[in-house]
Amino acid sequence: MNTEISLGRYVEGNSLLHRLDPRIKIIMFILYMVVVFSVSKSIVLALLALCIMGQVIIARLPLKVIWTSITPILPVAVFIFLMNIFTIKQGDELFKYGVIVITTGGLAKAFIMSIRLVLMIVSTSLLLTLTTTPLKISDAMESLLAPLKLIKFPVHELSMMMSIALRFIPTLIEETDKIMKAQVSRGADYDTGSFINRIKGYTTILIPLLISSFKRADELAIAMDARCYNGGKGRTKLNPLRINETDIITGSIMTICAVALLLLEFYL
Amino acid sequence: MSINSNIKDLENKNEASIKVDDVSFYYGLDSIEDENEKKNLEPAVKNVSLEIKKGEYIAILGHNGSGKSTLAKLISALELPNEGKIFVDGFETSDEASFEEIRKKTAIVFQNPDNQIVGATVEEDVAFGPENLGVPNPELRNRVDDCLKKVGLYEYRERESSKLSGGQKQKLAIAGALAMKPEILILDEATSMLDPISRDEFLSLVEKLTKENNMTLITVTHDMNEAMRVDRAIVMEHGKIVMSGLPQEIFSSEEEINRIGLELPQHIKLANEIARRTNINPVTEDYRSVEATVDYIRKAVSENPAKSSEAEENSESSEKKEEPKVIMSVKDLTHTYDNRKKPVLDGISFNVREGRLIALIGKSGCGKTTLISHMNAVMKATSGYVEVITKDGKVLNSSNKKDIREIRNNVGLVFQYPEYQLFEETVYKDVEYGLKKQGVPEEDRKKIIEDTIELVGLDKKLLERSPFDLSGGQKRRVAIAGVLVMKPRILVLDEPAAGLDPKSKKEMFKIITNLKKSGVTIILVSHNMDDVMRYTDRVLILSDGKTLKSQETKSSFKDRKALESLGIKRPVLHELVETILNNSDDEELSGKIAAIKDYSDAVELIIEEGVKA
Numbered sequence: 001m002n003t004e005i006s007l008g009r010y011v012e013g014n015s016l017l018h019r020l021d022p023r024i025k026i027i028m029f030i031l032y033m034v035v036v037f038s039v040s041k042s043i044v045l046a047l048l049a050l051c052i053m054g055q056v057i058i059a060r061l062p063l064k065v066i067w068t069s070i071t072p073i074l075p076v077a078v079f080i081f082l083m084n085i086f087t088i089k090q091g092d093e094l095f096k097y098g099v100i101v102i103t104t105g106g107l108a109k110a111f112i113m114s115i116r117l118v119l120m121i122v123s124t125s126l127l128l129t130l131t132t133t134p135l136k137i138s139d140a141m142e143s144l145l146a147p148l149k150l151i152k153f154p155v156h157e158l159s160m161m162m163s164i165a166l167r168f169i170p171t172l173i174e175e176t177d178k179i180m181k182a183q184v185s186r187g188a189d190y191d192t193g194s195f196i197n198r199i200k201g202y203t204t205i206l207i208p209l210l211i212s213s214f215k216r217a218d219e220l221a222i223a224m225d226a227r228c229y230n231g232g233k234g235r236t237k238l239n240p241l242r243i244n245e246t247d248i249i250t251g252s253i254m255t256i257c258a259v260a261l262l263l264l265e266f267y268l
Numbered sequence: 269m270s271i272n273s274n275i276k277d278l279e280n281k282n283e284a285s286i287k288v289d290d291v292s293f294y295y296g297l298d299s300i301e302d303e304n305e306k307k308n309l310e311p312a313v314k315n316v317s318l319e320i321k322k323g324e325y326i327a328i329l330g331h332n333g334s335g336k337s338t339l340a341k342l343i344s345a346l347e348l349p350n351e352g353k354i355f356v357d358g359f360e361t362s363d364e365a366s367f368e369e370i371r372k373k374t375a376i377v378f379q380n381p382d383n384q385i386v387g388a389t390v391e392e393d394v395a396f397g398p399e400n401l402g403v404p405n406p407e408l409r410n411r412v413d414d415c416l417k418k419v420g421l422y423e424y425r426e427r428e429s430s431k432l433s434g435g436q437k438q439k440l441a442i443a444g445a446l447a448m449k450p451e452i453l454i455l456d457e458a459t460s461m462l463d464p465i466s467r468d469e470f471l472s473l474v475e476k477l478t479k480e481n482n483m484t485l486i487t488v489t490h491d492m493n494e495a496m497r498v499d500r501a502i503v504m505e506h507g508k509i510v511m512s513g514l515p516q517e518i519f520s521s522e523e524e525i526n527r528i529g530l531e532l533p534q535h536i537k538l539a540n541e542i543a544r545r546t547n548i549n550p551v552t553e554d555y556r557s558v559e560a561t562v563d564y565i566r567k568a569v570s571e572n573p574a575k576s577s578e579a580e581e582n583s584e585s586s587e588k589k590e591e592p593k594v595i596m597s598v599k600d601l602t603h604t605y606d607n608r609k610k611p612v613l614d615g616i617s618f619n620v621r622e623g624r625l626i627a628l629i630g631k632s633g634c635g636k637t638t639l640i641s642h643m644n645a646v647m648k649a650t651s652g653y654v655e656v657i658t659k660d661g662k663v664l665n666s667s668n669k670k671d672i673r674e675i676r677n678n679v680g681l682v683f684q685y686p687e688y689q690l691f692e693e694t695v696y697k698d699v700e701y702g703l704k705k706q707g708v709p710e711e712d713r714k715k716i717i718e719d720t721i722e723l724v725g726l727d728k729k730l731l732e733r734s735p736f737d738l739s740g741g742q743k744r745r746v747a748i749a750g751v752l753v754m755k756p757r758i759l760v761l762d763e764p765a766a767g768l769d770p771k772s773k774k775e776m777f778k779i780i781t782n783l784k785k786s787g788v789t790i791i792l793v794s795h796n797m798d799d800v801m802r803y804t805d806r807v808l809i810l811s812d813g814k815t816l817k818s819q820e821t822k823s824s825f826k827d828r829k830a831l832e833s834l835g836i837k838r839p840v841l842h843e844l845v846e847t848i849l850n851n852s853d854d855e856e857l858s859g860k861i862a863a864i865k866d867y868s869d870a871v872e873l874i875i876e877e878g879v880k881a
Contacts, residue, residue: 135388167388170430181646182689185681186750187705207691216383222346223384226376227397234402238395
């Protein structure tokens with residue numbers, strides 16, 4: 001059975017953003033979140049939108065991909081838009097029908113709020129999910145959290161757990177599918193019947209899945225032992241994260257843009 | 269331990285790469301406190317002594333549970349002996365200070381490809397071992413690339429490791445082992461989950477790589493065909509070594525091998541059958557390779573007149589029987605997975621007639637599992653449908669939602685490794701599950717369950733046990749019983765013998781032939797063509813989800829080239845007979861060879877043709 005599962009909708013590519021060091025991406029992600037939430041002036045918002053559009057172009061992602069990552073939150077954006085437009089009463093009155101009053105201020109605010117939400121999603125997916133593999137994110141987290149090792153926080157273990165989880169998710173999904181089919185062949189029915197019955201039905205999948213997962217864990221532990229795994233101490237890395245000049249330049253430009261936007265927002 | 273043996277240890281340190289000295293091992297000994305219980309504990313390995321020289325190629329043979337895998341774990345210091353000592357290259361495994369040294373020297377590849385891959389991508393997995401050893405870049409990168417090239421996975425280096433095929437995953441495991449530059453490589457049933465073609469490819473690759481690096485290779489297996497390739501073989505039973513020597517020495521004691529529950533390679537078996545029919549001695553220690561055995565058989569047949577045939581003639585084949593009625597009909601079945609363009613199944617149509625045992629064959633990934641998943645509607649067809657005709661002649665259609673339940677009552681489906689679907693506390697409850705779902709009243713269930721558990725060759729006493737305490741072979745039979753209680757008229761089995769040792773496999777096929785006798789129509793998915801030859805009536809060949817050829821088994825294996833182009837090997841027995849009779853272009857003879865079903869057919873044909881020549 002070939003079940004294609006892509007985690008976090010990573011889109012393969014070799015653009016500047018794809019190659020950018022994942023640690024810088026995480027820092028940039030945090031920085032741009034701050035910017036998105038600080039911006040309230042429409043002119044600055046327009047500039048931010050331009051800036052993020054620029055990143056989309058650099059990432060060479062098809063617009064369709066961006067669109068599919070926005071669609072799930074569109075209803076929320078519309079809801080926020082409507083909430084703002086009907087509740088905020090500032091500036092001139094534009095429209096009035098009974099209790100419904102729309103003002104220029106409300107309209108502006110509604111636009112800003114919903115566009116901010118969209119930009120937030122685009123920025124996140126652009127920097128993290130669409131251009132970075134989950135494995136790299138896990139690597140970057142290990143590296144960024146490294147200082148916590150000083151206070152005995154198990155950074156390496158956490159990152160190892162995460163990467164093993166990533167490795168086994170497709171395997172377990174495939175196995176779930178197999179067990180489910182086998183139980184259906186024995187008369188199990190997961191779509192009909194009362195809620196309680198359906199939950200009960202799922203134990204016929206969960207128990208075998210759990211048992212085989214423990215067996216896998218056991219065998220994997222032995223296999224890791226056999227390959228001299230001894231915790232994080234003294235381990236080297238095949239693909240160590242390394243920041244090169246391009247990373248520094250890209251990171252700097254993105255930072256300058258972000259800082260400029262913040263300055264404009266507060267001093268314009 | 270005597271002083272003498274200690275002195276011997278010192279002497280042997282430099283000669284033997286591995287030295288096992290009177291070792292015994294008990295699972296869970298340390299966790300038992302009661303002295304009496306300790307005494308009653310059965311050892312997994314008992315008083316084993318063994319020496320393996322550097323560069324040697326050894327097979328450790330035995331049925332499941334004979335202690336062979338435990339011995340492998342003891343050698344690689346993954347378990348420590350309770351009694352006795354093991355030295356690897358002079359380092360004692362029980363000495364904690366030498367743990368890392370021993371594990372560096374010994375690499376082990378396990379049975380289940382999925383449960384030994386750590387890295388999410390192919391190259392990350394190969395790097396895992398050397399990363400642990402602290403190998404710095406660029407050496408690390410070079411080692412990884414080099415090992416991936418050696419096993420032929422370099423182009424896949426950035427792929428997700430979980431998306432490789434079974435054969436590729438085992439090659440990845442080998443690359444991961446080689447990257448640690450070990451001196452000893454242990455294969456712990458590493459080929460038992462592979463299809464025959466991947467298995468040969470895998471073994472040849474490993475043999476080549478270990479030879480190049482003068483590594484010691486130990487293969488732990490129940491497959492005697494693997495034993496043919498080694499320098500020395502060791503046979504274990506109940507934790508003890510019962511035989512040891514050159515493979516041919518071991519092959520020469522057929523009775524003992526059968527008693528232990530193993531099976532001789534087919535060429536030796538055929539030679540022994542021939543010897544029984546002619547007046548010459550059975551195979552002795554001179555025979556190991558296929559070539560030598562073929563010569564032996566030729567000589568035996570030409571020099572010794574055969575005893576008159578005692579086998580009764582099979583008369584049923586000549587009679588023209590009326591074709592049984594159609595019980596299942598697949599019509600223009602097409603299936604396309606959501607995210608693919610190319611369909612896995614593309615317009616498949618065929619009929620299944622009642623009472624037959626049909627093999628469904630085709631190379632890995634050709635859509636066999638997808639096809640059988642449609643037979644009881646656990647998968648929904650993109651277009652086309654499956655019809656099932658009930659006892660009273662009612663036609664059920666898989667595209668008709670109302671019929672699905674009844675289709676599932678008629679068609680039982682047992683997937684590969686069905687033991688992984690067990691979930692209840694007791695065997696009884698697990699087998700009962702399907703009956704409950706069918707709505708069979710409680711008072712009737714007991715008898716059905718007991719009958720079924722006997723049908724699959726298990727003791728009624730097991731009914732109250734937890735299914736998870738049983739052996740692998742028993743678990744599988746419980747899982748099959750869980751489908752059989754529903755009294756399917758058609759039973760679909762996906763590789764029911766996969767991973768079983770020869771004895772359990774024989775029992776499995778006995779169950780299947782008994783089911784056939786009781787009137788159940790059986791569809792068997794298999795990669796083992798000798799099983800197909802031996803047990804089935806008809807063969808369906810699926811290639812690339814498109815064409816489907818349906819033939820009688822006895823004419824299915826005639827055209828070697830056509831089969832090879834579909835990724836199917838002919839039965840080993842057919843190949844052997846063809847070599848012995850030196851047949852190249854005799855059409856009639858090819859037909860006769862293709863009709864061979866078992867050893868006695870083969871012997872008959874060889875003697876008949878041999879006498880003619």
